Amino acid sequence: MTPAGEITIELNHRAGKVEAVEIASTRPDAARVFVGKTPEQVLSIVPLLFSLCGNAQAYAALQACRAALRMPAEPEADAAREHLLQLETVREHAWRILLDWPGLLDQQPDKTAVAALLKIDRQFKSCLFQDGEAFKLDSQLQIDAPRSQGLLAELTGLIDQVIFDGGLRGFLAMTNEMQLHDWLDGNKALAAQLLNKLYQRELHALGNSNVAGLPNLDPAELNRQMQSTDLSAFCRMPQWQGRCYESTPLSRQQESPLLTDLRSHYGNGLLPRFVAVLLEAAAIPQGIKSMVGTMPAYAADGVGLVQVQAARGLLIHRLELRQGRVYDYRIVAPTEWNFHPNGVLAQGLKSLQADDEEGLRRQAEWLINAVDPCVQYRLVLTPEN
Amino acid sequence: MCLALPAQIIDIDFATQMATASVDGVKVEVSLALVDDVKVGDYVLVHVGYALNKIDEDEALKTLALFAEAGLMAS
Numbered sequence: 001m002t003p004a005g006e007i008t009i010e011l012n013h014r015a016g017k018v019e020a021v022e023i024a025s026t027r028p029d030a031a032r033v034f035v036g037k038t039p040e041q042v043l044s045i046v047p048l049l050f051s052l053c054g055n056a057q058a059y060a061a062l063q064a065c066r067a068a069l070r071m072p073a074e075p076e077a078d079a080a081r082e083h084l085l086q087l088e089t090v091r092e093h094a095w096r097i098l099l100d101w102p103g104l105l106d107q108q109p110d111k112t113a114v115a116a117l118l119k120i121d122r123q124f125k126s127c128l129f130q131d132g133e134a135f136k137l138d139s140q141l142q143i144d145a146p147r148s149q150g151l152l153a154e155l156t157g158l159i160d161q162v163i164f165d166g167g168l169r170g171f172l173a174m175t176n177e178m179q180l181h182d183w184l185d186g187n188k189a190l191a192a193q194l195l196n197k198l199y200q201r202e203l204h205a206l207g208n209s210n211v212a213g214l215p216n217l218d219p220a221e222l223n224r225q226m227q228s229t230d231l232s233a234f235c236r237m238p239q240w241q242g243r244c245y246e247s248t249p250l251s252r253q254q255e256s257p258l259l260t261d262l263r264s265h266y267g268n269g270l271l272p273r274f275v276a277v278l279l280e281a282a283a284i285p286q287g288i289k290s291m292v293g294t295m296p297a298y299a300a301d302g303v304g305l306v307q308v309q310a311a312r313g314l315l316i317h318r319l320e321l322r323q324g325r326v327y328d329y330r331i332v333a334p335t336e337w338n339f340h341p342n343g344v345l346a347q348g349l350k351s352l353q354a355d356d357e358e359g360l361r362r363q364a365e366w367l368i369n370a371v372d373p374c375v376q377y378r379l380v381l382t383p384e385n
Numbered sequence: 386m387c388l389a390l391p392a393q394i395i396d397i398d399f400a401t402q403m404a405t406a407s408v409d410g411v412k413v414e415v416s417l418a419l420v421d422d423v424k425v426g427d428y429v430l431v432h433v434g435y436a437l438n439k440i441d442e443d444e445a446l447k448t449l450a451l452f453a454e455a456g457l458m459a460s
Contacts, residue, residue, distance in 0.1 A: 004388040004432075028457045029455075030452075030457065032455050033452075033454055033455035048447060048451060049448070049451060049452075050389075051389040051430050051438075052389050111416075111418035111419060114419055376433055
């Protein structure tokens, strides 16, 4: 195992049914490296540690530092930074779709498309900020609108071509499952092939559980709850008001009519999960911004606490400064909500049923990929006697 | 949070675009399909089986030092 750690998911099963689920994590607390550093040093280190979801991590760190330092708001620069966050969400969704979904369809991934996607994505920062430095205390906004719009058009075109086979606009226009069936009929797009496979294999409701989506967390109340509990324990296994919650693309999309219809039939099963990811990948480059938002930062007595929506769900950074240096730094990643031992993945896995162990393994892999395709995990199936 | 670790390439199979890389002394198999012009000795950022991008040695060593400082490295 590498220093990045991993999550071990153990399923105990009998007669094709899951009897028990255990989830254990060795993911490290990397935030401890920030203790003793100045805010400027923290913001230099963040991109080195977190190159995945790097914009979300860097934006959360910047806002937490700014809040703790009681610095004034930067509405225009923050709008540009949130733009970068949304584009990162699109990149994260799209590259996992392009790499993972062909495997679920017994096909080879189109790595050329992934490389093209990453190439476009790398250019956005330098279109919006001087020297491409977007997440420093002294970052300077410098928008190259024509180039930025050109890149957006290129990104949208690529996603439309390689994921939707030219059917992106039609996908975004759907409002109910009936229209989805029509869209899927005879459709050879990667997105359509995967959704069709869910229907064909009757996997559309797989993993449905009654774990609710994480509500908006009041910043002051979140700070109070974090302070009143063991901070390390909260970061490893977060709960809100004593309950587990889901924080994913599906849980944050409350306004999509299509998802509302699908959820009424399949809850938080596989089909609504994959559709939620597709909607974000398709909609964000089109300028629909309501899907990814931020809550106001909390600031008091050298404490800065922020919540940002990263690709996989809610990301929380909380820091405490004393004499200008970090006294305490905590990060709560969406994985810790979703892979909580009693959380949405655990409850979903408990509902699985198959003819044999291999069938259970395949179902579990589908569900894990749908909840968070980015997590390094080890799946162990153990028959119970 | 997910960490992408700097890994040093120690062997490349050009036919399959796969490489063996060393992460803190642990050997991992990585796909080079998403990066260009990688050679033995280079550092790349690795996540879930893929080299995401090439990074220069200074940046890699600085990042590894940070991991060590955080007590995340075995060596």
